[in-house]
Amino acid sequence: MTKNAKRTLITLAVIIAMVITIIPNATVTATSSDYSHLIGNSDVKKPSVGGKLQILAKNGTMTLCGEDGNPIQLRGMSTHGLQWFPKVVNTNAFSALSNDWEANVIRLAMYIGEDGYATNPSVKQEVIKGIDYAIANNMYVIVDWHMINPGNPNDNIYSGAQSFFNEISDLYPNNKNLIYELCNEPNDGSGGVSNDAAGWAQVKAYATPIVELLRNKGNENLIIVGNPFWSQRPDLAADNPIDDNNTMYSVHFYSGTNPVSDVETDRNNAMSNVKYALEHGVAVFATEWGTSLATGTTGPYLEKADAWLEFLNANNISWCNFSLCNKNEVASALNSTTNLDPGYDKVWTDAELTKSGQYVRARIKGVYYATPDEPEPNKPQPPLDFSSGFWDFNDGTTQGFGINADSPITSIMIQNANNALELSGLNTHGSNDLSEGNFWANARLSADVWGHSINVYGFTKLTMDVISPSPTNVSIAAIPQSNSCGWANPTRAVRVFKNNFVAQSDGTYKATLTISVDDSPNFKAIAADSTDSIVRNMILFIGSSSDNLSLDNIKFTK
The missing domain is CATH 3.20.20.80 (Glycosidases)
Structure with a gap:
């Protein structure tokens, strides 16, 4: 970095610091922080x-x-x-x-x-x-x-x-x-x-x-x-x-x-x-x-x-x-x-x-x-990285995904593995209904992304990579949510089958699952709303005939 560049950055930092000091009643947010307040306890004083x-x-x-x-x-x-x-x-x-x-x-x-x-x-x-x-x-x-x-x-x-x-x-x-x-x-x-x-x-x-x-x-x-x-x-x-x-x-x-x-x-x-x-x-x-x-x-x-x-x-x-x-x-x-x-x-x-x-x-x-x-x-986890504009899991986190509070099945494990969202124990714990209509019986995930921008205006498809140790059958229904679109039942679950999976160089198998606006009324409503087209949460209903699979690159496309 040149001296002039350093000087410019220092000047900007000073200006920002001055602005911050004059902003009244400002509370610190979690998602914009460097997480520096997790370390240290100097204000934790005994009686x-x-x-x-x-x-x-x-x-x-x-x-x-x-x-x-x-x-x-x-x-x-x-x-x-x-x-x-x-x-x-x-x-x-x-x-x-x-x-x-x-x-x-x-x-x-x-x-x-x-x-x-x-x-x-x-x-x-x-x-x-x-x-x-x-x-x-x-x-x-x-x-x-x-x-x-x-x-x-x-x-x-x-x-x-x-x-x-x-x-x-x-x-x-x-x-x-x-x-x-x-x-x-x-x-x-x-x-x-x-x-x-x-x-x-x-x-x-x-x-x-x-x-x-x-x-x-x-x-x-x-x-x-x-x-x-x-x-x-x-x-x-x-x-x-x-x-x-x-x-x-x-x-x-x-x-x-x-x-x-x-x-x-x-x-x-x-x-x-x-x-x-x-x-x-x-x-x-x-x-x-x-x-x-x-x-x-x-x-x-x-x-x-x-x-x-x-x-x-x-x-x-x-x-x-x-x-x-x-x-x-x-x-x-x-x-x-x-x-x-x-x-x-x-x-x-x-x-x-x-x-x-x-x-x-x-x-x-x-x-x-x-x-x-x-x-x-x-070390404290950094804020979620949504710079890609979709769920790519490349920051090493689950990017907000966890078991939804109303899920009928809560025992499956969710973690980031190899920069993908790994789900374990699906079939064992009964999250294995592969029908189009009975997705309610399966485990329900949600990923709150409040504060991040996933703008789906004009988009028509929600795609995701489904990765498995071996070819399997998978059923997924989706409910994207916005400020104004809280809930609308999916029309159906979309399925991929064993013959849709393709062998990968790392020994796994991958299929691409595509959900359209006709499969998810909430998706259709949000994508058509020019005033409120930001997805704030995603709910997924996951069914699988095998125990373990991973999801990656969950994205909206036109």
Whole structure:
């Protein structure tokens, strides 16, 4: 590079830096970042340093701060239901979190229904023990009134909320370590609350008296309030907040289910709703998130988790991973055979952690992470590379593809192999219907590409390479989606058969599958819409008579 070229680049960098410094209320996006916020944890301060928590305006955004007025971020774990996993409340486990994991917060999930507090009030003693262990191990502690079913916090089953919070605040008056989470996940199940302003009004009507109770007793503790649609609508709270200057609002997400977003206008996207909330004057806390689907199964989706954590860390949003338990599911941090008490050394070894647990421990510490099968540190994943304008998988990632949240089959494995999207276990797990019409029985994939431009205006075909170790039969139906075209059932699944496959020089076999606009009404509608022809998501229904195949070069053509 010449000196003049270097000088020009330096000048441009200075100008860009000056512009950035004068842009107000800017939140950092996940997909445009260099992921630099995944490494380091300088703002993750323990209560002995951070002291009393408060919400202050920083650069136009309401931000969690310590007693000294400087930003503080809480990173840690949430327990699973204490009625099921009470043994995780032990001093060795809490010491492991605080010292080995470097966590500064633990969330105590006290379920109310589901054999929890409403029918088994003794679970409260596990909460009290957990608070004591958290204080002794220098961590903040979230007392979580874990309401989920039924979905309305005003339901009679939750009538003990005020009494409970009154009792806990009597035991720990204005204690700097305590954080009160008043309702875990309001939702529309079992006569719950609607996913709109009216639903939030019901939640607010429940929470406000508890906030007032705590404040009238002199408790200045941080308070967190859930919101409709399983705490994915903090935007609703931003439009009608509780009148209290130390109350913030939760967001819950699972990296396999909830995609990232570059906008604050998409009310169907949890990250978009967080952006809206921040830009409209309230603070947000991710009190529950997981590396799997929202069901706790399939994954872990670590690249998508990287994108979410980059966004949270860059915007100083605190978070707790769900969950610290040994339940046999992907979202658990501990293997199913691991003792909930790590023992006298107060350390769970890597072999005792799931892949999710290994990952989250590293992300709390802010370091590169390694796993037993991948001993070299794994660097944060870069933003997806869609420079080709289609799915070519040449960036080494799955480019957003994962199991769709509504898939009837969730056990297949998805990964990038040889710069293609490899699917394993299709036939074994029943994703093998090869008919044109019954594609609903097959595994369903989705790939959210919000923020990337795949413009299909005037296009008529969707083609993809199907690669297999040997000739096979494959059935694929597709639903492209845009801002305005959310769903329209495919007309049919398109098939390729064994005789369509051609041997390749690497020993594999390849066929090209072509879906037309007549096969996918959504594709036809998006391609004909001159005002909204950008594909934002792709849903694929995959059936195969063999277990393993790969997809590559998924592209729209004229």
